[in-house]
Amino acid sequence: DQQVKQNSPSLSVQEGRISILNCDYTNSMFDYFLWYKKYPAEGPTFLISISSIKDKNEDGRFTVFLNKSAKHLSLHIVPSQPGDSAVYFCAASAQDGNEKLTFGTGTRLTIIP
Amino acid sequence: NAGVMQNPRHLVRRRGQEARLRCSPMKGHSHVYWYRQLPEEGLKFMVYLQKENIIDESGMPKERFSAEFPKEGPSILRIQQVVRGDSAAYFCASSPTGLADTQYFGPGTRLTVL
Numbered sequence: 001d002q003q004v005k006q007n008s009p010s011l012s013v014q015e016g017r018i019s020i021l022n023c024d025y026t027n028s029m030f031d032y033f034l035w036y037k038k039y040p041a042e043g044p045t046f047l048i049s050i051s052s053i054k055d056k057n058e059d060g061r062f063t064v065f066l067n068k069s070a071k072h073l074s075l076h077i078v079p080s081q082p083g084d085s086a087v088y089f090c091a092a093s094a095q096d097g098n099e100k101l102t103f104g105t106g107t108r109l110t111i112i113p
Numbered sequence: 114n115a116g117v118m119q120n121p122r123h124l125v126r127r128r129g130q131e132a133r134l135r136c137s138p139m140k141g142h143s144h145v146y147w148y149r150q151l152p153e154e155g156l157k158f159m160v161y162l163q164k165e166n167i168i169d170e171s172g173m174p175k176e177r178f179s180a181e182f183p184k185e186g187p188s189i190l191r192i193q194q195v196v197r198g199d200s201a202a203y204f205c206a207s208s209p210t211g212l213a214d215t216q217y218f219g220p221g222t223r224l225t226v227l
Contacts, residue, residue: 004155006155032213032214034213034214036218041220041221042220042221043117043204043206043218043219043220043221044156044204044218045218046214046216046217049213049214089155089156091213093213095212095213098161098168098169098211099211099212099213099216100146100158100161100169100172101146101148101156101158101213101216102158103148103155103156103157104155105153105154105155106155
């Protein structure tokens, strides 16, 4: 039962353009969402998060959008840079005192110079 | 402040042997989460510990797997009688508060079972 889904295993984007990564979830108990970036042989690194009371959160080149009614979130990276090439994981948690993370399967982003 | 440390980084075991994976949290962090990543999959929650206590082990297989986080020393994930299906990358994350966006991940231990 995949409660967090990233349907695009890979994405290639030209340097300088916008990268849009998508994520869908099924569990309505989730109320906090996070994006992580992961390089090979390293652990995931936290990028940006959003609470369910918001629909947008922005941090520099990274913006996360949340559509609660559609149970959908997206990560926008603009402008995309070669160093952004990595695997991106969407994760969700229910802030109920045990904030274990439920991860999607990841999207491999490749920025083309 | 050193980050989350995991050792060993790579561990090779034969079927039936025991595997011990260690996680040293960041200084001041009393919450530890363990996750497992099978090939071509996302990370899956295994267990959540807070100093000497197991808070949630709902993601742990019922047999052969155990975890501890003693008062002194690292958190240990122990897998007895390993099987090929245990081959995966095991990540721990530590947190000062347990909140989702304060989980800092270690580099992982890649376990290979021959």
